[in-house]
Amino acid sequence: MDTFPLLQVPLWIEVVAIAVGALAGAAGAVRQRFDLVGVLFVAVVMGLGGGVVRDVMLGLRPVAVTNQAYVLAALGAGLGAVVLLRVVTRFVRLFGLFDALALGLFVVVGVEKAVLNGAPFTGALLIGVVAGIGGGVTRDMISGLPVQVLRRGEWNAAAAALGAALFLLLRELGTPDLLRDLLAFAVIVLARYASPLFGWQTVEAGDL
Amino acid sequence: MDTFPLLQVPLWIEVVAIAVGALAGAAGAVRQRFDLVGVLFVAVVMGLGGGVVRDVMLGLRPVAVTNQAYVLAALGAGLGAVVLLRVVTRFVRLFGLFDALALGLFVVVGVEKAVLNGAPFTGALLIGVVAGIGGGVTRDMISGLPVQVLRRGEWNAAAAALGAALFLLLRELGTPDLLRDLLAFAVIVLARYASPLFGWQTVEAGDL
């Protein structure tokens, strides 16, 4: 249960990731006509879920429990989504962008935290993917929706795995931290956001 | 993975909560025509699920693993529900009461344990809600039912959050432990049990 205070991902990056993820989750929940508590619950699940699983898999007490900024960021973003509902529904395309940004942030933060806590290549890859898609998968399961990650179509787990692998390769090559983070983040956001726009699809395994 | 033996919630309260939760879970599973193993599995999930997640999020080894009373209470309540089936199906309204009592017990025990283990306000609130509804959400997902927590209608996560927040406020105000526990418990049970009787509904977020 130790933490390594000198080796932490910066707090503000995690808080931004949580707020963006919670916003994407809450917006979807509003469109599904959940009640207020349900929307806030989905916001918390989307914003914090991946990080909680990440920390538990690293043997750490989840920061969402110990640091009040995390829950407040998720609840604030959830309330913001409800308040901004009418404005927000006009810009549906924006949600895809929020989704993509949250995925990129969650994966990069997750891989970085895994590496800082001593996980090897495959362990950090696993945690990066789980941190990235964990919140969304849980949200889909709780909401009774088909889990989008696994179906042919949009890049989601694929984008997360690609970005996490790139991060770890760049790290092996000694790329400066900021450049490495930005490149991995950009690849994830592009793969996730651009794929439906351009009709890129992942390949059905049976067609290989 | 330390425990704080002098700071524990009394064992008998947790065992009662587990038995009540397992009874509610098993009764629902019998009505869904699960087989015997399925009923006992649902009883264990409902009785122990929330507490396992609570302990893992606090960085503790789940008491359900270390203390044999927990699994035995859940299995005993599950078997009891099967044996009492014919009597039990006559009193369907009782299940709603069991559900409400279990929710109240799980939330109060969860918040208390979180506070005793050093969680701040939002962390204890998060753990209280998760401990309260975790078993039921898992049960619904495993059973292929729509997760009731999120839909407009009965108070569930809302009751849990309300009671957990009341507990933490009363604690800040220095209210005696027993009074604080009873008030939070009563508010949760009332909000959960009375809401369907009186037709109270939570508000759809889109209507705000």
Added chain:
Amino acid sequence: MDTFPLLQVPLWIEVVAIAVGALAGAAGAVRQRFDLVGVLFVAVVMGLGGGVVRDVMLGLRPVAVTNQAYVLAALGAGLGAVVLLRVVTRFVRLFGLFDALALGLFVVVGVEKAVLNGAPFTGALLIGVVAGIGGGVTRDMISGLPVQVLRRGEWNAAAAALGAALFLLLRELGTPDLLRDLLAFAVIVLARYASPLFGWQTVEAGDL
């Protein structure tokens, strides 16, 4: 978060269990027409899921995170299932066998690891069942399939519980380790694999 290096289950047994579980998962995912990433994701979930939950419930950092052999075994088995697709689909009955072998391996390894880490009878039983069926339940939930464990019909959780209880009884009786492991494994595989062949069904709770 300590591990007990002298008290570990042999690595190769766990790797075999993971590969067999991942193969069973991937084969099912191919038949459901998931894309390549989805197939690999299901392979990882089926291969590693039960073990991750087992380790978290024991208060250990999951070995899947720390030891690269685990993720590689799951990914390798998943890729193997995709490559061997045409051969594999001819031998559909084989998947039932893989499923049964994986269940037996996961349960025996899970109970053994729980006992080595100080869990009492009921705790080890709980962890054995969860380790055995955890991957499959998660896979079903993620895939949007009804969770097979709970329905009347094939022995699954029942086989896991039976084998775990037998393991723990034989251990109390001082049965040699290898004999104990093989007997528990054989009972699980037989109960799981033979039940659909012979039409054995678990009993609906309402019929008792």
